[in-house]
Amino acid sequence: MDSALVSDSRYLRDTVQTAVKLLIVGHFAVGKTTFVGTLSEIRPLRTEERMTQAGTFVDDLAGIEDKTTTTVAMDFGRLTLSDRLVLYLFGTPGQQRFTRLWQDLSRGALGALVLVDTTRLDSSFEVMDLVERQGLPYAVAVNRFDGSPAVPEAELREALDLLPTTPLVQCDARDEASSLRALIALVDHLLTLDQEPA
Amino acid sequence: MIDVTNNRLGWMLDDALRMPETRHGILLSADGLLMAHSERIDRDEAERQAAAMAGLQSLARGTAEFCGDPGTTWRQTISEFDDGYVFLVAAGAGAYLAVSASPQVDMEAVSFRLQELVQRLGKELTSPPRESRPA
Numbered sequence: 136m137d138s139a140l141v142s143d144s145r146y147l148r149d150t151v152q153t154a155v156k157l158l159i160v161g162h163f164a165v166g167k168t169t170f171v172g173t174l175s176e177i178r179p180l181r182t183e184e185r186m187t188q189a190g191t192f193v194d195d196l197a198g199i200e201d202k203t204t205t206t207v208a209m210d211f212g213r214l215t216l217s218d219r220l221v222l223y224l225f226g227t228p229g230q231q232r233f234t235r236l237w238q239d240l241s242r243g244a245l246g247a248l249v250l251v252d253t254t255r256l257d258s259s260f261e262v263m264d265l266v267e268r269q270g271l272p273y274a275v276a277v278n279r280f281d282g283s284p285a286v287p288e289a290e291l292r293e294a295l296d297l298l299p300t301t302p303l304v305q306c307d308a309r310d311e312a313s314s315l316r317a318l319i320a321l322v323d324h325l326l327t328l329d330q331e332p333a
Numbered sequence: 334m335i336d337v338t339n340n341r342l343g344w345m346l347d348d349a350l351r352m353p354e355t356r357h358g359i360l361l362s363a364d365g366l367l368m369a370h371s372e373r374i375d376r377d378e379a380e381r382q383a384a385a386m387a388g389l390q391s392l393a394r395g396t397a398e399f400c401g402d403p404g405t406t407w408r409q410t411i412s413e414f415d416d417g418y419v420f421l422v423a424a425g426a427g428a429y430l431a432v433s434a435s436p437q438v439d440m441e442a443v444s445f446r447l448q449e450l451v452q453r454l455g456k457e458l459t460s461p462p463r464e465s466r467p468a
Contacts, residue, residue, distance in 0.1 A: 177381060209384065213377075223380075236391045
């Protein structure tokens with residue numbers, strides 16, 4: 136067993152533990168499963184099921200007609216950032232009907248990365264509302280799809296009603312380097328919040 | 334938070350798994366992180382299973398209303414496969430215990446053993462304060 140891997144240096148800073156649980160959230164079909172899969176150093180846990188005709192009028196596939204599966208429970212992956220910091224990534228289902236599970240999975244999480252898609256910005260409001268109601272600090276990452284319009288940052292901030300301190304980054308969920316940058320933006324943000332006097 | 338690398342309670346799971354036809358055991362926190370695992374399952378797999386079990390528990394609890402009162406207490410979830418069973422039970426405040434077994438296992442004996450183990454774990458699981466440092 137790989138014991139004592141990090142046990143000698145359990146603390147990155149005073150209040151930061153070795154194991155940090157983060158949520159990867161976002162609306163239906165924004166790329167959460169892809170994101171977790173890209174970054175996980177272990178085989179990720181996936182719970183994808185084929186979408187059925189039952190969802191035709193519920194899960195809107197406009198613009199993403201190639202999508203054939205959807206996550207019904209969760210995604211999970213692990214990423215060791217350094218020998219002092221291990222990130223546990225929990226991807227949550229995007230649809231409203233899974234809110235209950237969403238709340239349970241957010242237990243113990245220190246923060247959330249909200250993935251958004253510039254072609255469906257209005258779909259993100261509900262998710263961001265959930266994150267805020269859970270009181271979770273978050274960063275926003277724009278998952279750039281092929282052909283998705285480049286929206287200036289100021290406009291995005293305005294549209295999503297972000298605080299000036301909330302990190303906003305661009306990534307491609309299929310690309311490891313940019314996805315990692317997005318996650319690090321969140322971790323940095325959490326560390327900053329951590330150091331601010333209460 | 335739990336230091337998943339020391340597997341301090343792993344021996345207890347191994348002890349419980351001495352009964353015939355059982356395979357692996359993991360102990361997980363309600364938020365889906367691994368607290369301990371038995372010897373023959375490696376850490377990566379155990380962590381993935383811990384996350385899945387937390388999701389399973391959450392979904393199972395979501396079906397309470399289908400059974401009766403929505404607030405009724407969830408006790409356990411048993412999954413059956415061609416290859417055997419997975420038992421998932423509550424293990425005190427904020428923790429769950431999962432054990433797998435072959436199709437030939439004595440299910441009643443496993444349930445009994447799991448309850449016994451939960452009692453023992455309960456004594457060990459007086460969670461240390463989150464900020465405690467190693468001496």
